[in-house]
Amino acid sequence: MTTRLILDCDTGSDDAIAIFAAVTHPDLDLVAVTTVNGNVALEHTTENTLRALDHVGAGVPVYPGAARPFVRPDFPIPRDILNEGSEFQQALLDLPAARSTVEKQNAVRFLIDTYLDDANADVTLVAVGPLTNVALALATEPSLAQRIPRLVLMGGAAFVNGNVSVAAEFNVWVDPEAAEAVLSAGIREVVIVPLDATHSAPLTSVDCDAFDALGTPAATASASLIRHRLTHGQDGPEGSPVHDPMCVAYLARPDLFTESVEAYVSVETTGSRTLGQLLVDTRPWRTEGSNATVALRADHGVYRDFLHTAFE
Structure with a gap:
């Protein structure tokens, strides 16, 4: 069966690849994209989202969301200081400027209206940026926690070091209050994909060659974006985690x-x-029950094959 999803993202390079795959994989149906401040400022995450969708000819609606964290006025360390001298995060993706435009409704209102509608009881929410939009929607309409059937999110570092500090992964660090609010809201099924999983199945230049050989817009753009990560990322040229x-x-x-x-x-x-x-x-004597499934390792072959199927 085809899985319907909403993608909530702060579109940089790996978010764009997630958008490509969500649009082109035969088993997925991308209902909408909501954008949030994160990798780059909201105006750029939104423009990048539109560019990615236009690149693969997808008429998927885009709803702009939060321009700042849930509680804090800015990141714990402002973005321009955090990224000073780095070529890894570029404000705009190297794709043609967007031709399509955003919806008038904001992301938070869209999420609330969508999940209060029984027709969307099967729509998975996939959040691959800071959780600000989701936290705002839950704060505005607490009953949403019982209406979202499944939340799959990229964030955190469970038993490995973080990537923005020794303890923290970027998405959670950007807006920790939002992440805590979402995880404590009582959503019935939460799957967390932390750095433990994403770093266990890095993509390589060989994978990029295979995508290039497919020759489709999604494949060649993804190969280019991954090669940028291989060149400018923290993990060196042998392989790069492509998280989202x-x-x-x-x-x-x-x-x-x-x-x-x-x-x-x-x-x-x-x-x-x-x-x-x-x-x-994971202590067996803890007083709280489980509120999430946390992925720890991924299969590189399965990951590569998924992307190959999406891009062919």
Whole structure:
């Protein structure tokens, strides 16, 4: 059966690949995209989203969302200081300027209206950026927690180091209060894809060659974006974790994750050294029940095959 999804994202390079895959994979139906401040500013995440959709000829509606974190006025360290001197995150993707335009309704209102409609009881919410939009929707309409059938999110580092601090992964660190609010809201099924999983199945130049050989717009653009990550990322030229499409891949290939745990997951919102840390409590004597499934390892072959199927 085809899985319907909404993609909530802060479109940089890996978000764009997730958009391509969500549009082109035969087992997925992308209902809408909502954008949020994150990798780059909201105006750029929105423009990049439109560029990605236009590139593959997809008439999917785009709803702009939050331009700042849920509680904080800015990132814990402002973006221009955090990314100073880095070529990894570019404000605009190297794709033609968008021809399509955004919807008038904002992302938060769209999420509320969508999930209050019984016709959308099967729509998975995939969040691959900071969780600001989702937290705002839940704060505005708390009953939404019982209406969202499944949330799959990219964020956190469970048992490995973070990528923005020793403790924290970027998406959760950007808006830790939003992440904590979402994880404590009581959504019935939450699947978390942290750095543990994404770093276990990096994509390589060989994968890029295979995508280039397909020759489709999604394939060649993805190969180019991955090569940029290989050149300018923190992990070197041998392989790069391409985080966000893994959440989309899981919807079509539930065999993607080879190891996962059920846990009570929360977020550190006050620590001076641990702000944004994802706390994954698997202790059998804990008092709280599990609120999420946390993926720990992924199969590179399954991931590559998912993308190949989407892009061919």
